[in-house]
Amino acid sequence: MSMRDFPKLELHLHLEGAAPPAFIRGLAREKSVDISGVFGADGGYAFRDFGHFLQVYEAATSVLTTPEDYARLVTAVLEESAANGVIYSEVFLSPDFCGGSDVAAWREYLHAMQEAAARAEARDGIVLRGVVTCIRHFGPERARAPALCAAETAGAFITGFGIAGDETAGRPRDFTWSFDLAREAGLRLTAHAGEWGGPVSVREAIADLGVERIGHGVRAAEDPRLVDQLAETGVVLEVCPGSNVALGLYPSWQRHPIQTLRERGVRVTVSTDDPPFFRTSMVREYEELARAFGWEAGDFLEIARNALDAAFCDADTKGRLADRLKDHPT
Structure with a gap:
């Protein structure tokens, strides 16, 4: 099986962090x-x-200071993703970095990025959707402007809202206003937790923010009751093993808890987070997981289906992506 050719769906990718x-x-x-x-x-x-x-x-x-800069960035990132066999990607977009969270400026940046994404889809077949994020260590008051940007541009391309940044800054409940606004606008919700914040950060993100996905979430493995809760409720983890190993959260791929979480019934997906920073790619993630845990085509197909089920896109898009998964032999 060629890891490069295997169709992949990536749910946890920071646009700026993916810049070559x-x-x-x-x-x-x-x-x-x-x-x-x-x-x-x-x-x-x-x-x-x-x-x-x-x-x-x-x-x-x-x-990165202009809409054109971001259009060029989207082109560069999607070329790299497509070369790694990614057929669908969700990128975290921060209005804080795109016009200072001014709604009018944000619309200009967003238009440029959407046009670049449409060209990439026509050229390489890769589908892109955006998840707007506020930055946790910027504080809850500053998070309100990105939430407003997300709510004002919610639609076919901007489909989700989340929170990124330093997990140790503040508590999830501090950001409920922003998440409530995004939810009312019809956006799907995710939050970074369970990386540096430990299991309690996962519990709080689910309870206080009402998210359906958790970015990272791997520290949940330290709390068996939380693992059972994740398995029972179907909350999906956006797992980034290469990132976790590169940052020293785990000493090796073999010691990463992704396999344990799977065995306990937690729905996990695989992403790269900030790939050039962590010297990884989706192909490398797949290769290392195959080496560490003996994963085969069926395992990776399960991972891809988990991502498809949890993706923040419309039913028609999911149908087209499902057809592409079916076309790949296992």
Whole structure:
């Protein structure tokens, strides 16, 4: 089985975090901006720990300042995803980085990104949808503007709302206003939790924000009762094993809890999070999981079907994607 050819659906991908280093370097060069400090000797992104990763991430993002920049970014990211066999992707989009969360400016950025996504779909067959995120460590008051941007542009392309950033900043209940607004606008909900915040952060995100998916969520494995709750309620985990290993959350792929969670009945999916930062790709995720746990085509098809069921897209799109999964031999 070719891991590259296997059809993949990715639910947890930060658009700026997926920017190839060469793309960011080139953009910085065009704008005469010095961001050399974000790169290592090999030309890739360099950071010491999670806190430093957030600083490097925001420094790299600082060169993305116009709708055209984001259109070019979408093109670059989707080319890489399609080359890894991804047929459907949901990207986290932060209005904080796109016009300062001003609704009018956000619409301009969004229009540019949608046009780039449409060109990529016509060229490579990859389908893109957007999940707007507020940034947790920016605080709950500042989260209201991105939520408004999401609510004002909810539709066929913007289909979800979530929260990203430093899990240790504040509590999920601090952001209920923003999530209530997004829910009332018809958006589907997800939240980063259970990575650095531990099992309690997963419980709180579900109870206080009413999310149907959890970004990461792997620390739930430390609480058997929470694992049972996830299995019983069908809350889906957007698992990013390569990210977790790269950031030192687990010492190796073999020690990652994704297989344990699956065995306990939790619905898991596989994504790359911020692939160039963590030196990964969807192909590498699949290859490492096959090596670590002996996963075969049937296992990866189950993962893809979990992602399809949990995807924040309309029924017609899901039908077309389901047909593409059926066409792949197991």
